[in-house]
Amino acid sequence: MAALLEITGLSKNFGGVRAISDLSFSVDEASITGLIGPNGAGKSTLIETVTGFLKPDRGVIRFRSREIQGMNPHRISAFGLMRTFQLAHEFPALTVMENMLVAAITDGRDSLWKAVLKPGVLKRAQDLDLVHAREVLDTFGLLELRNDLARTLSGGQKRLLEFARLVMARPKMVMLDEPMAGINPTMRARIQDSVRSLAGHGITVLLVEHNLDTVEALCSTVVVMAAGQQIASGTMENLRTNRAVVDAYLGPGIVARAAGG
Amino acid sequence: MHGIGFGLVTASIIALASVAFSLQFSVTTTPNFAHGELLTVGAYGALVGQLLTHNIVVEIAAAMLSGAVVASLLNFAILQPFLRVGAKRLTIFLVTVAVGLIIQNLLLIAFGGAPSAYLLPAFELHAVGPFLWTSLDEAIMAATLLALLLLHGMLRYTKFGKSLRAVSDNPQLARVTGINTPRVVQLTWALDGLIAGFAGFVLAAYIGSITPTVGFTFLVVIFAASVIGGLGRPYGTLVGALLIGLAMEVSASYIPASYKTSVAFGLLIVTLLFRPSGIFATQIWKFSE
Amino acid sequence: MIDYLVSITTLAVIFAIVALALNVRWGWAGEFDFFVYGLVAVGAYVYAVVTLPPAPKDDPGFIYMLGLSQPFPVGVLAAMSVTGLISLVVGAIALRHLRQVFFGITTFSSVLILTAVISQETRLFNGYNGVFGVAQPFNDILQLPYHQYNLFFLGLCLVVLIVVYLLLERIFWSPFGLVLRAIREDEVAAAAFGKSPYTARLKAYVLGGLISGLAGSLLVSYLTAWNTDAWAPQETVLIFACIIIGGTANSRGAILGSFVVFGLILEGTRFLPPIPGHPDAPSAIRAIAIALVMLVFLRWRPQGLLPERHLIDADPSSTSRLDGIRNLIRRPLRRS
Numbered sequence: 001m002a003a004l005l006e007i008t009g010l011s012k013n014f015g016g017v018r019a020i021s022d023l024s025f026s027v028d029e030a031s032i033t034g035l036i037g038p039n040g041a042g043k044s045t046l047i048e049t050v051t052g053f054l055k056p057d058r059g060v061i062r063f064r065s066r067e068i069q070g071m072n073p074h075r076i077s078a079f080g081l082m083r084t085f086q087l088a089h090e091f092p093a094l095t096v097m098e099n100m101l102v103a104a105i106t107d108g109r110d111s112l113w114k115a116v117l118k119p120g121v122l123k124r125a126q127d128l129d130l131v132h133a134r135e136v137l138d139t140f141g142l143l144e145l146r147n148d149l150a151r152t153l154s155g156g157q158k159r160l161l162e163f164a165r166l167v168m169a170r171p172k173m174v175m176l177d178e179p180m181a182g183i184n185p186t187m188r189a190r191i192q193d194s195v196r197s198l199a200g201h202g203i204t205v206l207l208v209e210h211n212l213d214t215v216e217a218l219c220s221t222v223v224v225m226a227a228g229q230q231i232a233s234g235t236m237e238n239l240r241t242n243r244a245v246v247d248a249y250l251g252p253g254i255v256a257r258a259a260g261g
Numbered sequence: 262m263h264g265i266g267f268g269l270v271t272a273s274i275i276a277l278a279s280v281a282f283s284l285q286f287s288v289t290t291t292p293n294f295a296h297g298e299l300l301t302v303g304a305y306g307a308l309v310g311q312l313l314t315h316n317i318v319v320e321i322a323a324a325m326l327s328g329a330v331v332a333s334l335l336n337f338a339i340l341q342p343f344l345r346v347g348a349k350r351l352t353i354f355l356v357t358v359a360v361g362l363i364i365q366n367l368l369l370i371a372f373g374g375a376p377s378a379y380l381l382p383a384f385e386l387h388a389v390g391p392f393l394w395t396s397l398d399e400a401i402m403a404a405t406l407l408a409l410l411l412l413h414g415m416l417r418y419t420k421f422g423k424s425l426r427a428v429s430d431n432p433q434l435a436r437v438t439g440i441n442t443p444r445v446v447q448l449t450w451a452l453d454g455l456i457a458g459f460a461g462f463v464l465a466a467y468i469g470s471i472t473p474t475v476g477f478t479f480l481v482v483i484f485a486a487s488v489i490g491g492l493g494r495p496y497g498t499l500v501g502a503l504l505i506g507l508a509m510e511v512s513a514s515y516i517p518a519s520y521k522t523s524v525a526f527g528l529l530i531v532t533l534l535f536r537p538s539g540i541f542a543t544q545i546w547k548f549s550e
Numbered sequence: 551m552i553d554y555l556v557s558i559t560t561l562a563v564i565f566a567i568v569a570l571a572l573n574v575r576w577g578w579a580g581e582f583d584f585f586v587y588g589l590v591a592v593g594a595y596v597y598a599v600v601t602l603p604p605a606p607k608d609d610p611g612f613i614y615m616l617g618l619s620q621p622f623p624v625g626v627l628a629a630m631s632v633t634g635l636i637s638l639v640v641g642a643i644a645l646r647h648l649r650q651v652f653f654g655i656t657t658f659s660s661v662l663i664l665t666a667v668i669s670q671e672t673r674l675f676n677g678y679n680g681v682f683g684v685a686q687p688f689n690d691i692l693q694l695p696y697h698q699y700n701l702f703f704l705g706l707c708l709v710v711l712i713v714v715y716l717l718l719e720r721i722f723w724s725p726f727g728l729v730l731r732a733i734r735e736d737e738v739a740a741a742a743f744g745k746s747p748y749t750a751r752l753k754a755y756v757l758g759g760l761i762s763g764l765a766g767s768l769l770v771s772y773l774t775a776w777n778t779d780a781w782a783p784q785e786t787v788l789i790f791a792c793i794i795i796g797g798t799a800n801s802r803g804a805i806l807g808s809f810v811v812f813g814l815i816l817e818g819t820r821f822l823p824p825i826p827g828h829p830d831a832p833s834a835i836r837a838i839a840i841a842l843v844m845l846v847f848l849r850w851r852p853q854g855l856l857p858e859r860h861l862i863d864a865d866p867s868s869t870s871r872l873d874g875i876r877n878l879i880r881r882p883l884r885r886s
Contacts, residue, residue: 082742090736091731091736093735101725101728102732102745105745109725110724110725110726114724115725147863
């Protein structure tokens with residue numbers, strides 16, 4: 001299987017702190033890969049750096065066989081590598097439907113010239129988006145809220161909207177930044193289904209997450225980071241008995257479970 | 262050489278006004294577009310004092326008092342109600358714009374638009390080393406120095422000063438450790454008005470006349486000094502004021518005098534573009550909301 | 551009486567165009583721009599020196615550059631080109647890093663620098679005294695007497711307003727307009743979805759600049775003269791008041807706000823009796839009135855009289871309400 005995202009020798013410093021240190025790994029196409037690690041491992045920094053919100057100090061990031069390190073975030077996302085955020089980043093004073101429509105504009109339709117000269121073409125495209133958006137919102141259970149301003153949504157609903165927007169944007173790959181954070185247990189199943197649904201739409205997923213049950217349920221491969229470096233990768237089964245991982249992160253409870261079978 | 266001499270006097274006036282602005286900003290993080298009006302109010306306060314008595318002490322006191330009263334009212338009667346409903350920083354900025362307009366025009370109604378003379382006893386020029394100053398110039402610089410020293414002493418050694426520094430550093434922590442933050446904010450505004458009022462008196466004495474817009478025209482220069490020195494850093498602002506004052510006066514030797522303030526504005530823009538946290542910044546932060 | 555009404559309506563219409571320009575930058579793009587009135591001024595100056603005859607050679611009190619004696623359309627084109635270009639340059643620099651309050655401070659300083667330059671370099675636009683004697687558009691062909699011409703000119707301004715309004719509406723509801731507002735809301739999220747905040751904002755800035763140049767041409771044609779007093783910073787606050795009162799990010803709101811500010815408030819206070827010994831009082835009271843109304847709106851109705859409009863997917867079976875604000879529905883995407 002081809003590697004969609006290849007990271008080689010990535011390093012990022014923050015005023016003396018080595019957040020990422022000579023990190024290398026890759027993500028295969030059409031997979032749900034997990035990225036775990038203790039706090040301070042550099043997971044969030046990795047997302048920021050790969051998606052262009054931070055510039056790396058060293059290293060090569062290859063996405064769809066092109067080098068993207070150092071590119072601006074909007075160009076990387078337009079190229080097909082998108083991300084979510086730990087804090088909600090919906091467009092607050094736009095409606096849910098408008099949020100969806102913005103995400104769907106991926107083909108240069110937002111040019112000013114076209115706005116002035118080709119309103120008919122744009123309207124027809126928007127109508128198509130509308131139909132698609134309704135379907136997607138329905139699968140996420142947000143259809144009834146489509147005319148509400150996005151800032152009135154609950155935390156869990158905003159998280160679902162993030163997923164819905166991603167489906168509209170049709171990226172090749174998405175990096176999910178701790179989607180389970182702050183989600184109450186009743187919502188968890190829905191968010192997990194949402195991640196699966198992304199994969200179902202053909203989107204490769206890199207899931208950065210603390211909640212190990214979720215990682216185990218969703219991910220075929222898991223990469224483990226600690227102190228800015230990759231320390232292991234494999235299935236959750238393998239990792240549970242991997243000494244380095246256990247030392248860095250998993251803790252005695254997991255070891256006991258693995259030992260007990 | 263003369264330029265530098267004038268520059269120091271200009272810098273003194275700018276320093277007073279800017280330090281007041283920075284102090285207030287450090288505690289409230291609100292850029293006060295009506296700050297210039299505090300100077301104007303102080304200037305007219307001194308004028309009223311002069312009309313009633315001819316006692317310079319009374320005039321200075323009147324200037325400082327009127328500045329303090331207006332500043333306190335601004336916070337208490339106008340800004341706090343907005344902050345209580347969670348107004349955003351941009352809204353507060355617009356509020357200060359509107360209030361500045363109101364103050365300016367109230368003064369216009371009360372005193373008329375024509376310049377009102379504010380004259381202090383005549384004074385001679387004399388040379389101090391390479392510089393050429395009048396006794397008024399020297400009095401201004403001495404008064405500024407004194408005011409800044411007092412301010413420094415207050416910030417370092419009094420309870421209020423320490424509370425102020427705590428709130429400006431970390432408002433949440435300050436509240437948790439028992440500091441009455443709203444009160445510190447209110448008193449900081451009063452202090453801001455006190456110093457700005459004094460600066461208004463000095464400005465009026467230096468120019469010799471007062472108009473309702475005299476403080477407003479100073480506003481961007483004050484912004485410039487504060488931004489260059491680092492917003493919310495009163496000590497940095499001092500250096501910023503010095504730089505601005507010198508730059509303005511020295512440049513007047515090379516380009517037409519009416520471009521003096523443009524030099525300050527130009528420096529402000531350049532600083533905002535390339536080093537918005539000021540020349541003393543230890544970390545660069547972007548002015549993105 | 552009719553003349554008076556025509557006169558204030560014309561002014562309100564022209565300022566409505568300026569308000570629309572500011573609305574593009576502030577309401578749509580979220581740029582707190584103080585430079586808009588400076589651009590109106592530049593537009594006015596450029597229109598004047600392009601349409602005026604060459605400066606009289608023997609009058610040292612009236613010097614200005616160019617003097618091409620061109621008719622109205624050429625003057626407008628020239629004005630808009632210059633303001634568009636300046637917007638491009640200023641926007642390209644300022645929009646890279648600055649936001650909100652500090653963008654406002656920078657643009658405010660730019661206006662003050664512009665004032666200083668124009669006042670000082672008298673060979674440009676005659677310094678403080680400014681230009682005067684600007685011809686009335688089209689009147690060399692029409693040769694209308696005073697009253698009829700004023701009506702014609704009002705009609706001309708109304709046509710311009712309507713054209714600009716329709717154009718802006720089309721842009722507002724387009725993908726560009728939607729993306730621009732998304733950037734205003736959260737530029738990080740917009741960048742995460744492939745939109746370049748800088749490019750969209752710059753386009754909005756230039757669009758606003760073009761409209762400002764157009765408005766400036768109309769304004770100086772109406773006043774037939776233009777100097778630095780006409781564009782003091784306080785005038786910019788007036789335009790902001792139009793938007794705050796009328797409605798941010800709403801073109802109709804901008805127009806309504808302009809009529810409220812210029813019609814109601816400014817003219818309403820014109821009927822105040824003059825106060826002996828205080829000749830400046832009436833204009834000062836007018837300014838205070840506007841500032842007070844601004845404050846009232848900022849506190850109790852920050853969205854303005856006409857709030858922002860949204861794309862609504864109207865479905866009879868939908869039971870959602872919009873934030874407690876009734877009747878935000880303006881343009882249904884589709885009826886099921």
